[in-house]
Amino acid sequence: MRVFVTGASGWIGSAVVPELIAAGHQVVGLARSDAAAEAVGAAGAEVRRGTLADLDVLRSAADASDGVIHLAFQHDLAFSGHFEAAAEANRLAVEAFGEVLAGSDRPLSLASGTLGLAPGRVAVEGDGLGPNAPGAGGGLGIRHETARATIALASRGVRSSVVGLAPTIHGEGDxxxxxxxxxxxxxxxxxxxxxxxxxxxxATHRLDAARLFRLALEKAPAGSALHGVAExxxxxxxxxxxxxxxxxxxxxxxxxxxxxxxxxxxxxxxxxxxPASSVHTRELLGWHPTHxxxxxxxxxxxxxx
Missing domain, CATH: 3.90.25 (UDP-galactose 4-epimerase; domain 1)
Structure with missing residues (x-):
């Protein structure tokens, strides 16, 4: 596949890109800076310059690809007190991907999270993603809505999946x-x-998380809710x-x-x-963390x- 990856030079993306290339996929990585472009190119991927705000760039890159893995999030904006703006930019990016992937059965995999999904019990895949899930305000509410909208793209002919990541994706360089x-x-x-x-x-080692994104791209059924949780x-x-x-x-x-x-x-x-479970994810995709x-x-x- 020709795969467009946002966040390709980031903590998880820099592990996803070599995982995809090793499996025989061609990767196009979004890069918003010279440093990011250098890192993406050095990893063996084609560089596409732009940011999450460049919606025409996102549409064009997704349209020219066989699938999309969306890892990017404007953490610098979020941690500077503008989390809601970062979440809104993320929502618009997913909306742009959905526009060009609709009706194609091509995959779109979104990075999300598991923290706080099911207070008082072990969270399972699908928690927080149903149409009647409890709402949240502000940026967190927008992020939840974006994840639900990604799942809903299955009804529009997109092989969509949401990967809820453990709050700690650890490894050397974290x-x-x-x-x-x-x-x-x-x-x-x-x-x-x-x-x-x-x-x-x-918690999950980042190399195990990278493998899960590859498996989601390759074989997750449309509308899949997955958990990238090793422990x-x-x-x-x-x-x-x-x-x-x-x-x-x-x-x-x-x-x-x-x-x-x-x-x-x-x-x-x-x-x-x-705490969060990944029992369904392991059974569905044959994902078995080894790191x-x-x-x-x-x-x-x-x-x-």
Missing amino acids: QGFMATLVAIARDKGVAGYIGDGSQRWP EGVPLRTVAEAIGRHLGVPVASVDPQDAAEHFTWLAGFLSADS PGLVEDLDKGHYFA
Whole structure:
């Protein structure tokens, strides 16, 4: 297939591109900067310059492709206090893809998330994606609507799928949640967890996530809800213990009332108990994660170099 990949130079995209090429696919990667273009080209993909705001570029690239993997999200905009604007840009991009893929039975796979989908229980594929799913406000609500709209494209002749990713996609080079937790522990001199630390976080190695996107592209049925979850839920106290062990700092509970001061913007995420299952995904696509789990990956030491 000729596959158009947004976010091709990003944390997950930079693993998806070689995964696709190794499987014999031709990849066209969206690049918004010279650095991104250089990285995409070095990985063996064709470069398409543009951003998520360039809807004509997105339509043209999708129309010239046999399928689309949409990984990009304007995180810089979101984390600068404009999450709703970033979510809206993402919605418009999916809408643009749907316009040109409709009636073609070509695949469109959207990266989404599992965090907070089913408070109080293990989230399963399809949670939050049904027509009667509870609504949310602001940018999060827009992201949920975008995922539901992607699933609904199946009725318009698009082989659509939504891959709900674990909040922690880990591996060497990660600059996300785990790297931030390590930085906070190093700065504070303590590896903290909130309350009793029983909050469970799903986790997936990025190379396993990359393989799932390839499988979704190749064989996910239209309207598939998938979970990119290798570990259903790693207790955050266990994560803190691994961080403390490697940094040589004490491990301690942080009172929920003090969490925002200690963990800053990460506090809300760390407070959530959000286990998620991928049983259906594994059965449907034959996806079997083979790379190290989160604690094993932490024990490799690269987060602390």
